[in-house]
Amino acid sequence: xxxxxxxxxxxxxxxxxxxxxxxxxxxxxxxxxxxxxxxxxxxxxxxxxxxxxxxxxxxxxxxxxxxxxxxxxxxxxxxxxxxxxxxxxxxxxxxxxxxxxxxxxxxxxxxxxxxxxxxxxxxxxxxxxxxxxxxxxxxxxxxxxxxxxxxxxxxxxxxxxxxxxxxxxxxxxxxxxxxxxxxxxxxxxxxxxxxxxxxxxxxxxxxxxxxxxxxxxxxxxxxxxxxxxxxxxxxxxxxxxxxxxxxxxxxxxxxxxxxxxxxxxxxxxxxxxxxxxxxxxxxxxxxxxxxxxxxxxxxxxxxxxxxxxxxxxxxxxxxxxxxxxxxxxxxxxxxxxxxxxxxxxxxxxxxxxxxxxxxxxxxxxxxxxxxxxxxxxxx
Numbered sequence: 327x328x329x330x331x332x333x334x335x336x337x338x339x340x341x342x343x344x345x346x347x348x349x350x351x352x353x354x355x356x357x358x359x360x361x362x363x364x365x366x367x368x369x370x371x372x373x374x375x376x377x378x379x380x381x382x383x384x385x386x387x388x389x390x391x392x393x394x395x396x397x398x399x400x401x402x403x404x405x406x407x408x409x410x411x412x413x414x415x416x417x418x419x420x421x422x423x424x425x426x427x428x429x430x431x432x433x434x435x436x437x438x439x440x441x442x443x444x445x446x447x448x449x450x451x452x453x454x455x456x457x458x459x460x461x462x463x464x465x466x467x468x469x470x471x472x473x474x475x476x477x478x479x480x481x482x483x484x485x486x487x488x489x490x491x492x493x494x495x496x497x498x499x500x501x502x503x504x505x506x507x508x509x510x511x512x513x514x515x516x517x518x519x520x521x522x523x524x525x526x527x528x529x530x531x532x533x534x535x536x537x538x539x540x541x542x543x544x545x546x547x548x549x550x551x552x553x554x555x556x557x558x559x560x561x562x563x564x565x566x567x568x569x570x571x572x573x574x575x576x577x578x579x580x581x582x583x584x585x586x587x588x589x590x591x592x593x594x595x596x597x598x599x600x601x602x603x604x605x606x607x608x609x610x611x612x613x614x615x616x617x618x619x620x621x622x623x624x625x626x627x628x629x630x631x632x633x634x635x636x637x638x639x640x641x642x643x644x645x646x647x648x649x650x651x652x653x654x655x656x657x658x659x660x661x662x663x664x665x666x667x668x669x670x671x672x673x674x675x676x677x678x679x680x681x682x683x684x685x686x687x688x689x690x691x692x693x694x695x696x697x698x699x700x701x702x703x704x705x
Contacts, residue, residue, distance in 0.1 A: 389433065389607050389654050392434070393433060396439060397439050398429055398440050398461070400426035400462075401443050401445045401453050401454070401459035401464050402418060403445070407565065408421065408678050408681045408683065409423075410422040418442040423442065427666070428667045429461060432662065433659070435656060436666075446518065446542045447516050447542075448542065450518075454598050460604075462596040466480075468592045479596070479601075480596055482609055482612045482701070484594045485690060489520075489521055489561065489563065490560065490588070492559050493511075493557060493559075493580070494579065497557055499581050502585075503581070505528045509536070510535065512539060512555075512556040513525060514547045514556035515559065516542070516544060516547060518542075544569075562591050564678075567681055568681045570582065571682055595608050595612065610660070612701075615663060616669075616670045616699055617639075617701050619669035619672070621638075623639065623669055631643070642704050643658065643661045644656075671685070685699075
């Protein structure tokens with residue numbers, strides 16, 4: 327058997343083993359549905375075609391595979407308002423979509439070299455394990471089980487979120503409502519997410535008895551909620567804000583509660599374990615956007631800034647002391663990220679401000695402004 331054929335067969339067997347292990351872990355991990363969850367209706371979203379073989383390159387790094395392919399396969403939701411939304415013309419908008427483009431700009435030099443793959447919550451990790459996507463930019467919470475038994479690695483947090491609930495004012499709920507007030511309610515959420523376990527545990531601790539209805543897609547959740555099929559919907563607060571801004575009917579008033587989220591939901595890029603070259607490329611794409619934002623560098627002034635830059639900014643621009651080439655990227659990789667996509671503040675404001683999510687006073691402000699967005703130094 328020649329070496330190429332052996333490597334392909336080895337990759338296929340490893341893939342089967344990883345998928346089997348991931349499926350087994352779902353019974354008691356964050357992604358398992360709690361016992362109170364009703365059976366999910368048949369999903370209308372088609373699962374992505376899985377490959378029989380994971381692409382293998384001589385160096386063993388996905389970075390080389392993506393560069394040889396010339397396209398980044400990026401897993402997104404496709405229905406997450408302001409994060410990743412598939413438009414009528416097939417384009418994908420949102421902050422997660424822009425982070426996909428940023429990685430493509432860094433790794434391939436072209437922010438447009440992205441194949442967006444829409445995935446449900448239950449499909450996303452399998453898509454990474456089988457090699458259907460190179461990275462997830464899909465509202466994915468970093469948890470212990472996902473970081474270990476599910477077989478994922480996580481990049482920098484790009485959005486600090488927390489789970490909240492949304493209900494109708496006409497049903498007696500308000501901004502001061504608590505989880506205890508959900509007693510007797512039917513609650514809709516997505517299957518295969520941390521939200522199921524979070525709300526089940528929160529209701530138990532609050533002494534509230536709830537009935538959970540689980541759905542594969544977010545669109546199904548909100549269609550059911552609007553139609554009165556459930557009293558409450560729950561997910562990350564950012565998603566609730568986006569849906570309220572976009573879908574609240576004229577004859578209804580929705581309210582989000584409690585004021586303090588019931589969970590921590592750090593969201594960011596997610597990829598397969600134990601590939602440091604690929605992890606470095608993805609992570610430092612995000613870090614470069616954060617650092618440039620701290621210096622006030624944007625897509626509008628990046629060229630002028632790089633022409634006279636010194637120290638950290640100069641290195642990120644590709645000047646003396648740059649470290650990008652040692653990472654397997656072009657020297658000006660991060661300059662292209664900012665030029666083609668923007669700094670962290672740019673992509674945030676462009677996508678999230680329109681739905682009422684602002685950085686000021688939030689955990690997503692920069693560390694110099696009292697927030698949690700922070701990067702290691704580029705040196």
